[in-house]
Amino acid sequence: MYKRVRLKDTVEVPPRHLADVSPQLVKRLLQDKLEGQMDEGVGSVVSVTEVHDIGDGAVLPNRPGVYYRAEFDAITFDPQMQEVVDGEVVEVVNFGAFVGIGPVDGLLHVSQISDEYLAFDDENQQLASRDSNRVLSVGDSVRARIVTKSIDERNPRDSKIGLTAKQPGLGKHGWLKEERQRREAQAGD
Numbered sequence: 001m002y003k004r005v006r007l008k009d010t011v012e013v014p015p016r017h018l019a020d021v022s023p024q025l026v027k028r029l030l031q032d033k034l035e036g037q038m039d040e041g042v043g044s045v046v047s048v049t050e051v052h053d054i055g056d057g058a059v060l061p062n063r064p065g066v067y068y069r070a071e072f073d074a075i076t077f078d079p080q081m082q083e084v085v086d087g088e089v090v091e092v093v094n095f096g097a098f099v100g101i102g103p104v105d106g107l108l109h110v111s112q113i114s115d116e117y118l119a120f121d122d123e124n125q126q127l128a129s130r131d132s133n134r135v136l137s138v139g140d141s142v143r144a145r146i147v148t149k150s151i152d153e154r155n156p157r158d159s160k161i162g163l164t165a166k167q168p169g170l171g172k173h174g175w176l177k178e179e180r181q182r183r184e185a186q187a188g189d
Helices: 015-020 023-034 173-188
Strands: 002-013 041-058 066-077 084-093 096-101 104-109 119-120 126-129 133-136 141-150 160-164
Touching: 002 023, 002 041, 015 141, 023 041, 023 066, 084 104, 096 141, 104 141, 133 160, 141 173
Parallel strands: 104 160
Antiparallel strands: 002 066, 041 066, 084 096, 084 141, 096 104, 119 126, 126 133, 141 160
């Protein structure tokens, strides 16, 4: 889930910028330092949006810059357990599909996509059902629920998010639309 949060952090201002320590400069330095980083408490920092307060600078021995404590707003993405998310399939492999959900990818394991057996088609990079002719490919939009999460703060790209789509209302958007139309047709009979 995306959130707007107020955070505090310390930023180093290089000597060449000490004549103009402004909110714009501190914002840019915070963006360079934090955007794309993962924190267990707030999730992944997507964007630093506004600097509210810049404290007094501190000099550290044998360091050329001056360190300022800043209070700022940021947009973060923090996937929550059991949260329903929409995303796009970014990669299909023999054991499932990776789904882009915000700044991270979640794994939709082949066993969590459908009750049907899905075979991996390496040539076309897709998972396909022989029974219903349903296909899951790169670029498909899906709705899934987060069932596991393991956040790696040091290497955010190594964070693991597990997804499921085996419940009513979850799955490939095209499949959900077909199911809605089928139910509406049955209700009209």
